[in-house]
Amino acid sequence: MKRVRLWGTRGSVPVALTAAQVRAKLEAVLRGARGRNLDSDAAIKAYVDALEFHQAGTYGGHSSCVEIETGGTDYVLCDLGSGARPFAQAAMARHGPGKPQTYHVFMSHLHWDHIMGLPFFTPVYIPGNRVIIHGCHARLKEAFVRQQAEPSFPVDFTVIEKQVEFVTLEVGRRYEIAGLAVTAKKQMHAGDSYGYRFEAGGKAVVYSTDSEHKLEDPEETRGFVEFFRDADLVIFDAMYSLADAISVKADWGHSSNVVGVELCQLAGVGHLCMYHHEPAFDDAAITRVLADTRRFEEITRGERPLMVSAAYDGMEIAL
Numbered sequence: 001m002k003r004v005r006l007w008g009t010r011g012s013v014p015v016a017l018t019a020a021q022v023r024a025k026l027e028a029v030l031r032g033a034r035g036r037n038l039d040s041d042a043a044i045k046a047y048v049d050a051l052e053f054h055q056a057g058t059y060g061g062h063s064s065c066v067e068i069e070t071g072g073t074d075y076v077l078c079d080l081g082s083g084a085r086p087f088a089q090a091a092m093a094r095h096g097p098g099k100p101q102t103y104h105v106f107m108s109h110l111h112w113d114h115i116m117g118l119p120f121f122t123p124v125y126i127p128g129n130r131v132i133i134h135g136c137h138a139r140l141k142e143a144f145v146r147q148q149a150e151p152s153f154p155v156d157f158t159v160i161e162k163q164v165e166f167v168t169l170e171v172g173r174r175y176e177i178a179g180l181a182v183t184a185k186k187q188m189h190a191g192d193s194y195g196y197r198f199e200a201g202g203k204a205v206v207y208s209t210d211s212e213h214k215l216e217d218p219e220e221t222r223g224f225v226e227f228f229r230d231a232d233l234v235i236f237d238a239m240y241s242l243a244d245a246i247s248v249k250a251d252w253g254h255s256s257n258v259v260g261v262e263l264c265q266l267a268g269v270g271h272l273c274m275y276h277h278e279p280a281f282d283d284a285a286i287t288r289v290l291a292d293t294r295r296f297e298e299i300t301r302g303e304r305p306l307m308v309s310a311a312y313d314g315m316e317i318a319l
Contacts, residue, residue: 001180001203002069003318004233008062008083009311011209011239011276012113015061021282029055053312054283060313062086063113064209064276066235068198074102074178078196078207078235080133083313084117092122100128104178107135108209109193110143118144119153124160132165134177136184136194141166185227187211197227203319204231206269209276211237213259221263228267232319235311236260238274238289257293264306265297271307272297273317286310 008014029051038044048056065083068076075091077084095101103123108114123129133140144164148157157164169175171194175182181199186192188211195208206228215221228234238257257274264272274293277286290310297306309317 001198001200001205001319002071003316004205004235005067005069005087006065006083006235006273006275006311006315006317007067007087007313008065008079008081008117009059009275009277009313009315010061010063010279011237012063013279014063014082014113015279017058017061025055025283052287054287058283058312059277059286059310061279062313063116064108065117066207068180068205070179070200072179074104076178076180076198077103077105079108079114079209080105080117080121081114082117082120085120086313088117088120088122097126100126100130102130102132102178105131105133106182106184106196106207107133107137107140108187108195108207109189109191110135110137110139111191111210112147114210115143115147119148119155124163127162129163130165131163132167134167134169134182136169136171136186137192138168140168183227185223188214195227197231204233205319206231206234206236208234209237211255213255213263215259215262221266224263225267228263228269231267231269233271233273233317234260234264234267234269235273235275236264237276238293239276239278257289258296261293261297261300261306261308265300265302268304269306270304271309271317273309273311273315275311277311 036047038047062083063081064079065081065087066078067087070076124131145157148155169184171184171186179200183197184194187195193210195211198205237255238260240256260272294308297308
């Protein structure tokens, strides 16, 4: 494995910056520029480079889609949220329509925000491409077929079915797929959710979204600690604050930044990437969560520091 690219990082529903939010960013940036000499392009670039991420950029609004670059010829994705569309555009720009490719997709679960990208996934409409959808749900194919049935979508699934294959995986069984060792683990979420551990070349990546962790259950905690054990990167559902996760949003099927740190510290993980951001959070709110999480990691740190980041659309993480 070489790197991970995040194409969709928002939870539950895609969101977009509003005109008012863009204006607020511009006003804040211009206020910070008072008294500065910005007469040259170089000075402007230096000023923008010094801004905080939420001021100069955005975490984005596409729903879940993550690419794992294996170094091989096949593509590997986790989930087909709306982030699958920009991924597909990038893949098509790279190869063009005349060079068929194989796309392996590992589905965490079948809620709409994680499957909505398939009807807009350009390669699936081009004969010769293979889109192999792996998952642990018995109704895997049904979910994708149903979302394109009338009256929900104008293009029926039969138009693309020759390019799509469905493969059912068993929890806990180790598979060799696209040059990766892949293992699935059941998680707590409505309708069931599954995390995936990918290993190759001495590297390990865990994709664990839409999972609620109740740390008062020692057996469950041990199971996830072993699943995360020594991973280079864990992409983790940190949708809620700890207070929300254990009170008003308990049993909603999502986890928190604090629990993510605790599990990753126990497992000796190198990098925790917080994912599946709350759709109600703006960029500044996500930045505050990131700062709080890094402080929590620092004061609870053991022998090995844990790198903590907040996922954003377009993020690349080298392994």
